[in-house]
Amino acid sequence: MSKIRLLVGTKKGAFILTADGKRRNWEVSGPHFAGWEMYHLKGSPVEPNRIYASQTSGWFGQIIQRSDDGGKTWETPGGEPTTTPDGMPKGESNKFVYEGEVGTHKWYDGTQHPWEFKRIWHLEPSLIDPNTVYAGAEDAAIFKTTDGGKTWKELPGLRNAKGHLWQPGAGGMAVHTIILDPKNTNRIFVAISAAGVFRSDDGGKTWRPMNRGLKSQSELPDPDAEVGHCVHRIAMHPLRPGVLFMQKHWDVMRTDNAGESWQEVSGNLPSDFGFPIDVHAHEPETIYVVPIKSDSEHFPPDGKLRVYRSRTGGNEWEALTKGLPQKDCYVNVLRDAMAVDSLEPCGVYFGTTGGQVYGSANGGDAWHPIVRDLPAVLSVEVQTLP
């Protein structure tokens, strides 16, 4: 029977939730790395027991952890003592350094400000090689390892895509989404707050802004601004990599030409502000969002936690409420905190800033809390295991 493994990153550690294919009874393992902010954990699609984790701290900086046994034990790649032939100590563990001249980006006051590495928000393991992983950083940059996380090298072409015009939002300036095209190994999408979507067609060497059609009137008076859009999340169905869906600061959008142009599909949503967006595992036109009241009030409208599902690729949305709190609920769902499994029917999961992780084993028709009292959830990933 299939097995489901949820990888949950929280403000105070990581948790691993497992269940069989019925998805009724869950076992909770953790906290792993107790007390640390665990921004993101993700398993290799090639070797599912190989899991990478981003562990961060305001005190002690960035750590990368790796497990080769499905999260039972962990190591810091490159963290073992080694010496060079001349006897000098060597160890590149956790080292993220911008390539070449550091350069500057736009600061809150409009002046230019040097890039400063803060943390890794998102880890995206390669679809074909368990030792290759892409990492999305704050301040916004993409790094790559090809040795299982021992050493990391920036792909600096991304910051050449008008990086001097990028500007942090209130939550910082980070590469928070990385999507690898399963049909074209040279194509990578990233999303950055508050810069927009960027695409590489040559494996990450060069990048282009892909923001035509995005409107951000309040923040960007220029209707044709190439960069500066606060994209919160993008999602793709692997069988249809030319179609992407976006939850922007405001507006839910879609593209049918791999980002060349975007159209709004917010339709009848009660609010088109939100953070996560995801696509059903078997229905490429079925998408999920969690509307949030506004950018000033980061909680659900009317105190009702509602996932909205569109089965038409946007514009027509239905509220999914069964099993979710429908009064006095003021949690948020962060951008990396929603995921889908690939069982039939499709399972959908999300975590909240109140520490709940909700799951649905029927595509969102009904929900149940898997855990209720974790620290604030930063990220949720799901692995469907044989």
Add this chain to the structure above:
Amino acid sequence: MIRVVLPFHLRTLARVESEVQLQVGSPATIGSVLDAIEAHYPALRGTIRDHNTLRRRPFVRFFACKEDLSFEPLETNLPDEVVSGAEPFLIVGAMAGG
């Protein structure tokens, strides 16, 4: 041997308990102790001081013999009591309220 006390999170990261003991060449300085820690425990590289600039991370402090050494240059010699092992070199995470 120089005794070094690490903060809780760095002890778990380095997989050590209580304090660690390190052989450091003479003269023993703040910098040479940090070099020795990072050589023995590469997982701690970047957690105490920046990978490149080698500047102390803002919320990490150094103490020895009831003195705050956080703002002293890396070339500063450690007190005799630390060099002899009578007193530990303390690496401390700054307090945070809330």
